[in-house]
Each structure stands twice: as C-alpha cells, then as structure tokens.
Amino acid sequence: MAAIKYELLKKDKNSNARLGKITTPHSVIDTPCFMPVGTQATVKALSKEEVEETGAQIILGNTYHLWLQPGHKLIEKAGGLHKFMNWDKSILTDSGGFQVFSLAKMRDIKEEGVTFKHHKNGSKLFLSPELAIEIENSLGSDIMMSFDECPPYPATHEYMEKSVERTIRWAKRGYEAHKKKDTQGLFGIIQGGIYPDIRKYCCEELTKIDFAGYSIGGVSVGEPKEEQNLALDYSLPYLPLDKPRYLMGVGSPGAILDGVERGIDMFDCVLPTRIARHGTAMTSRGRLILKNACFEEDFTPLDKECDCYCCKYYTKAYLHHLIKADEMLAPRLISIHNIQFLENLMKGIRKAIKEDRFLEFKAAFYEKYGLDNNDKDF
RNA sequence: GCGAAUAUGGUGAAGUGGUUAACACGGUGGAUUGUGGCUCCAUUAUGCUAGGGUUCGACUCCCUAUAUUCGCC
Numbered sequence: 001m002a003a004i005k006y007e008l009l010k011k012d013k014n015s016n017a018r019l020g021k022i023t024t025p026h027s028v029i030d031t032p033c034f035m036p037v038g039t040q041a042t043v044k045a046l047s048k049e050e051v052e053e054t055g056a057q058i059i060l061g062n063t064y065h066l067w068l069q070p071g072h073k074l075i076e077k078a079g080g081l082h083k084f085m086n087w088d089k090s091i092l093t094d095s096g097g098f099q100v101f102s103l104a105k106m107r108d109i110k111e112e113g114v115t116f117k118h119h120k121n122g123s124k125l126f127l128s129p130e131l132a133i134e135i136e137n138s139l140g141s142d143i144m145m146s147f148d149e150c151p152p153y154p155a156t157h158e159y160m161e162k163s164v165e166r167t168i169r170w171a172k173r174g175y176e177a178h179k180k181k182d183t184q185g186l187f188g189i190i191q192g193g194i195y196p197d198i199r200k201y202c203c204e205e206l207t208k209i210d211f212a213g214y215s216i217g218g219v220s221v222g223e224p225k226e227e228q229n230l231a232l233d234y235s236l237p238y239l240p241l242d243k244p245r246y247l248m249g250v251g252s253p254g255a256i257l258d259g260v261e262r263g264i265d266m267f268d269c270v271l272p273t274r275i276a277r278h279g280t281a282m283t284s285r286g287r288l289i290l291k292n293a294c295f296e297e298d299f300t301p302l303d304k305e306c307d308c309y310c311c312k313y314y315t316k317a318y319l320h321h322l323i324k325a326d327e328m329l330a331p332r333l334i335s336i337h338n339i340q341f342l343e344n345l346m347k348g349i350r351k352a353i354k355e356d357r358f359l360e361f362k363a364a365f366y367e368k369y370g371l372d373n374n375d376k377d378f
Numbered sequence: 379g380c381g382a383a384u385a386u387g388g389u390g391a392a393g394u395g396g397u398u399a400a401c402a403c404g405g406u407g408g409a410u411u412g413u414g415g416c417u418c419c420a421u422u423a424u425g426c427u428a429g430g431g432u433u434c435g436a437c438u439c440c441c442u443a444u445a446u447u448c449g450c451c
Contacts, residue, residue, distance in 0.1 A: 039413050060412075098412045119414055145412075189412090220411040248412040255411080270413040277415060293406070326416075 004143060004185030004212040006244045006265075012358040016236070016263035019353040022213075022244055024142035025183055026082065027089040029057045031244065031265040032349055034251065034342040035092060037273065040065050041075070041085040043339075044273050045332045048086045053309065054336060055343035057089055058142070060268050063135050064096030064103075064127070068118065072138035080140035092268070093141035095132045095174075097148040097189070098217075098249070109149065111166065129170040130177040137180050145215060146174040148189040153221045155193055164191050164198050168205045175209050185212030187246060193218055194227045196234040203238035213244040216264070220249040228255065232262045253282065253345055253369060257362045260349055272338035277331040279323045282341045286370040288316070290334070295320040308340035309333075 003025055010019040022029040036043045036051060039062040043051045051059060061081055066072060078084040081091055100107060104116035104125075113128030132147035148167045151160055171188045178186050188206035192198035206214065216235055219228045232247070239245055244265045250256065251269020259267060272282060281288045283303035288295070301311040302319070310319075310333040322330035345365075352361035 037413065044413075044415060062413080065413085092412095094412045096412095099414095102412090103414060148412095150412080215412080217412070222411095246412090251411055269411050271411045274410060274413060274415090274417095277413095278410070278417075280410085289408080291406095328416090331415080 001182050002185065002212065003181065003183050004244075006213065006242060008241060010354060012353045013356045014359050015261045017260045017349070017353045017358040018263055018265065019350055020244070020265055022090075022265075024058075024090045024185070026091070026142050027057055029090055030346075030350055032256075032260045032346055032353075033057060033266055034256065034339075034346050035060050035266060035268040036339050037268055037270045038085070038087075039270075040069070041081060043335070044277065045328075045335050046339075050309070050332075050336055051087070051339070052089070054340040055347065056339060058092060059087060059089075061085075061091055061093045061139060061141060062096065062099065063093050063132055063139070063145075064099035066093075066139060067096065067127075067135045068120075068125075072135040076138040076140075082140065090142040091139075092143040093136050093139055093145065094248075095136065095145040095147040095189075096127055097132070097145070098150045100127060101150045101152070109166075111169070113147075114149075129174040133174050133177040133186075137178070137184065141184060143212065144178070144184055144186045146171045146186060146189050146211075148191060148217055150218055150221065151191060151193060153193065153218075153223045157195055157198070160191075160193050160195055160198050164202050167191050168202060171206055171211075172209060175211070187211055187213045187215050189215045189217040189248070190235050190239075191218045192231070192234070194223065194230050194234070196230075199231065199234035200238055203235055207238065207240060211243070213246060213266075214239050215246040215248050217248050219247065220255075220269075225255065225258070229258050229262070232259060232264065236263045251342065253342070253365065256342070256345065257349070257365060260353075261358065261362060272342055273335045276334035276338045279319075279330065279334065281319075281334050282338050284341075284365075284368055290316060290319045290330075291323045292320075302334075302337055303341065306337065306341060306344065308337045310337040 005023040007021045008018055020031040022031060035058050036056050037060045041061055043059055075081055075084050082088060100114050100116055103119040107114055107116035113126055115126050118125055129147040136144040147170055149163050151163045188211040190202050192202045219231050246266035247259045247264040250267050251271040256267050279291045281302050284305050295316040298316040303311055314333060319330055352358045
C-alpha cells in the first residue's frame with residue numbers, strides 16, 4: 001500500500017492551477033501548499049507550536065545536514081525525526097543532492113555517487129543514491145527525495161544531457177533501494193534546465209517509475225524568472241495528473257503564483273526564514289526592510305491584513321528597535337510573520353481556485369504587492 | 379599660577395612634506411530562493427581645532443590662540 005495519496009479536488013477553469021489534498025501517514029496536506037524549511041531538524045528560531053500556529057502542515061528536513069550532524073542512526077535511535085524534533089505532522093526530506101552542489105567544494109561526480117569535502121571540517125565524504133535513501137529511511141520522513149545532480153546555471157546542452165541521464169539512473173537505483181514504500185513516499189526529480197527536449201525526456205523516463213510524486217529541480221539557481229517559468233512549461237505537461245508536483249526551492253510570492261498557475265502543488269523555500277533573520281518582512285504591500293530608518297517611529301503592525309502573533313502584538317518601531325539592538329526576538333517574530341504570510345497566501349490561492357478565480361486573485365496580489373509580471377520577485 | 383603632552387569623520391583611531399587621508403565600529407541603502415544562524419555588497423571626512431608663518435607645495439615643520447589630559451605649587 002502506498003504511503004502517499006494525492007487527491008485532485010478541482011482544477012481552475014482558466015488556468016492549470018489545481019486544488020488538492022495529500023494524505024501522508026502523519027497528516028493531510030491541503031495543496032497548493034508552502035513548506036517551511038527546517039534543515040537541521042528545526043525551523044530556525046521557532047518552536048513546534050509556533051510553526052504549527054502559522055498553518056504549516058508539512059515542513060522540510062535535510063538528509064545531508066542530518067547525516068553529518070547528529071547522524072541518521074542517532075535520529076533513528078531517538079525514534080525517528082518526527083519524535084526527535086517533536087513534530088507530529090508531515091515531514092519531507094531533501095536528498096542532499098542540492099547541498100552537494102551548493103555547499104561542497106572539490107566534488108567529484110562519478111556514476112557510483114559523489115565524493116566531496118565536508119563543508120565545515122573538510123573531511124572526505126561520499127554520498128550515493130542508495131545511501132541517501134538509507135538515511136531518509138532512518139529519518140522516517142513522510143516524503144523522500146531521490147538523490148539527484150542539480151546542474152549549474154547556465155549549463156550546456158551537452159552537459160545537461162549527460163547529467164540528466166545520470167540523474168535518471170540514480171533515481172531508478174534510489175527507487176530500488178527504498179525499502180519502506182508503505183510508510184514513506186519517494187519523489188523523482190525532474191532536471192533538464194531550460195532545454196525543452198531534455199525536460200520532456202526526463203519526465204518521460206521518470207514517470208515510467210511509480211514515484212509518489214514529482215519534483216521540478218534545477219530552478220532558483222540564478223536564472224531569470226522567465227526561464228524558471230519555461231522550465232515548468234517544459235515539464236508539467238508530461239507529468240501525471242494523479243500525482244503531486246513539487247517545485248523545489250521556490251518561495252517568493254510572485255514565483256509561487258506563477259507556479260500554481262502552471263499546476264504546481266508544493267513549494268518550499270528558505271527565503272521567508274532567512275530574510276527574517278536579516279530583518280526583512282514580506283507583506284501584502286511588498287517587502288519591508290525593518291532596519292530602515294523610516295520605521296523608527298512607525299507604531300503600526302507589519303501588515304494590517306495579517307493575523308499572525310507578531311502582527312497581533314508588535315509594531316514596526318519595536319521590530320526596528322530589536323534589530324538595531326541585535327536582539328534575538330526580532331528574527332523569531334519576523335520568521336513567524338513571514339511563514340504565516342506565505343501560509344495565508346496559499347490559503348487565499350486555494351480558496352480562489354475553488355471559486356474559479358485564480359487569475360483574478362493573482363492579478364490583484366501582484367497589483368497590491370507592487371510588482372508587475374516582469375519583476376523577478378518582489 | 380608654572381610645566382608637559384595631545385588636538386584627524388558620529389566613535390576608536392592609522393598616516394606621509396607632494397595627485398584619491400588606512401582600517402574598524404556606527405550610519406544610510408541594497409541583497410538573500412531543495413539554509414554553512416548574526417552573512418554579503420554599496421555608500422558614508424573636497425577635509426585633518428582656529429589664525430598666522432616657512433616652503434614650489436603642509437594634515438604633516440615653526441609661532442600664537444583655544445580646548446582637553448597629566449604633573450607641580
């Protein structure tokens with residue numbers, strides 16, 4: 001019996017946006033959804049209750065980081081990642097493929113796997129499709145990612161072809177190695193950059209395997225917004241309707257709306273929590289850099305339309321002060337707000353799809369947020 | 379009152395007789411996308427206490443004033 005069930009509840013009449021529901025062993029997830037990132041078994045700065053309060057139904061953990069510290073065996077001993085970190089809703093684990101390419105220097109990619117140096121102590125490490133699965137099995141996440149190569153941008157057609165062939169072979173090996181199919185769902189990752197033929201080929205090959213869902217990888221690596229959308233246009237038509245689609249690493253409001261419009265169900269991104277730690281908030285009227293002098297005497301909440309804990313009790317002037325004074329409450333409050341802002345955005349999106357007015361919703365959001373369709377992000 | 383030392387941006391300060399006054403903090407603005415948790419980038423003194431003088435040229439040498447600090451009466 002499959003661990004992950006996707007139900008397509010409704011498709012928007014005027015776009016490819018879709019309303020759905022994913023059921024995992026730990027929870028039901030309404031889609032389209034946003035998943036906060038908790039790389040090292042914690043959504044940075046927040047407690048379980050605070051994350052829950054934002055409306056998040058699923059969060060991410062990271063294979064690479066948890067493998068190195070504290071070690072997947074230790075987490076298994078603790079009773080699995082859910083128990084270890086006190087999160088009883090769903091968890092998705094990334095395979096570590098991205099980290100190997102974003103963090104590690106001196107990597108050596110071979111058919112068997114990737115040899116690279118530890119990003120902190122320089123020791124030699126080796127990660128393969130089978131090991132990534134073994135780690136993810138130990139962690140016990142609801143949704144697992146295959147170990148893939150995230151090719152750089154830009155990459156030549158020739159390089160991309162070879163890389164994707166290898167990613168496909170790795171995906172097959174990972175699927176074979178996955179021993180807990182009844183409790184954990186494994187996703188395949190579509191690569192191919194902005195080459196239509198390679199994206200299509202990758203979809204065709206990976207859909208031959210019965211993955212629980214499909215991820216679009218290789219985006220948010222520095223490419224312009226139009227190309228990110230092209231990568232979706234070149235992939236989504238070739239993916240099955242009865243499986244969830246996950247756009248990896250995308251979390252700016254504009255890009256989320258573009259993805260939903262094309263038929264994406266799941267998003268994750270470090271953006272809301274990272275910019276929060278650096279003092280920037282997402283609001284319905286655009287982005288606010290709270291350390292800016294103009295907020296010194298602004299005694300209003302971050303966003304009048306937000307119902308989060310931060311907006312309920314605190315003002316911009318207070319947040320400005322906390323940042324200036326380098327107080328750790330600031331990253332916490334802004335992280336709570338930013339995540340809830342995106343969770344609320346997803347709620348709005350789901351409601352709009354239900355009522356067949358997604359495109360109007362998107363246009364209104366763009367207008368208010370202060371960007372047009374050509375803007376990269378904010 | 380006498381003697382001595384020091385006077386460089388918001389702060390701590392480096393500095394040389396010769397075109398753009400080091401660096402750090404702070405200030406201001408920006409970045410951040412499958413997270414290396416206080417990061418990165420840009421910008422921030424047309425001026426070196428004031429007034430004279432020496433010199434081709436002085437923030438740098440000399441004189442005076444002022445301020446601060448220390449010591450002695």
